[in-house]
């Protein structure tokens with residue numbers, strides 16, 4: 001029996017509520033396969049497109065980013081809970097699944113708060129991006145050949161406020177959905193946790209909770225089947241395995257786009273280095289079934 005953290009990419013969760021619910025139902029199948037085999041599963045997810053959509057829809061209400069992240073945890077957590085319960089019911093498995101509204105502590109002096117790098121929301125053309133820059137003052141960047149997106153600051157997670165509740169639920173046999181969208185960013189001030197306007201990378205937050213609850217495997221499921229070198233070029237090579245040493249070399253060669261594949265690779269390295277024998281796997285959500293039985297994805301060891 002293994003303890004497995006599965007992180008689902010925000011961009012891989014579809015563009016509409018209907019698409020997202022359908023993807024959640026499909027993703028529930030390989031997740032419940034693991035549960036049926038006796039593994040403990042903890043689920044994390046991204047929220048880049050979703051938190052951007054919520055923030056845009058809330059324009060004019062002065063809704064801060066931490067509240068938008070909290071809403072994205074509820075919206076995505078609901079679909080995942082719904083899909084997983086349907087699959088548990090179909091197989092008559094008497095287990096329970098719960099989403100934890102999760103606050104993640106950051107450092108208010110983190111330099112990343114001064115430098116927006118985390119792409120959120122939808123993809124725009126170059127012209128649209130220039131208009132948004134002028135009219136709304138957004139920082140816009142090109143994202144992995146897919147178009148332009150707004151970027152917001154993304155500090156590193158330091159601690160997870162609800163970690164003991166997560167651990168207790170996991171150890172009692174519950175399926176837990178946590179650190180949605182990287183968690184609600186907070187800083188500790190006296191007795192209080194105060195929200196900060198930014199979006200934490202769910203890859204780093206997933207790695208953090210995976211270490212805190214002593215997971216054996218970290219699966220990061222996204223929109224590509226494998227990590228590639230020379231990504232998007234004629235000589236692209238998809239990797240089945242990548243050692244930590246190779247990963248450092250490829251990072252130096254700038255093989256992984258910042259804000260998309262780079263944080264996944266960095267989180268995978270940190271997890272693989274945290275304890276002998278720990279492995280991270282980066283794979284596609286579409287091929288989750290194959291990846292979870294070792295037949296797709298890139299293993300980082």
Ligand SMILES: Nc1ncnc2c1ncn2[C@@H]1O[C@H](COP(=O)(O)OP(=O)(O)O)[C@@H](O)[C@H]1O
Nearest residue numbers: 009010011144222223227228231255257260261
């Ligand atoms: N070297 C690379 N190998 C594979 N994918 C890459 C690489 N560099 C950039 N990418 C892009 O990174 C994307 C994954 O990042 P992103 O969409 O931000 O993830 P998420 O699924 O967490 O939302 C892939 O779909 C791909 O377009």
Ligand SMILES: NC(=O)OP(=O)(O)O
Nearest residue numbers: 010046047048181202
């Ligand atoms: N918060 C976050 O990392 O979201 P994505 O996985 O959508 O990038």
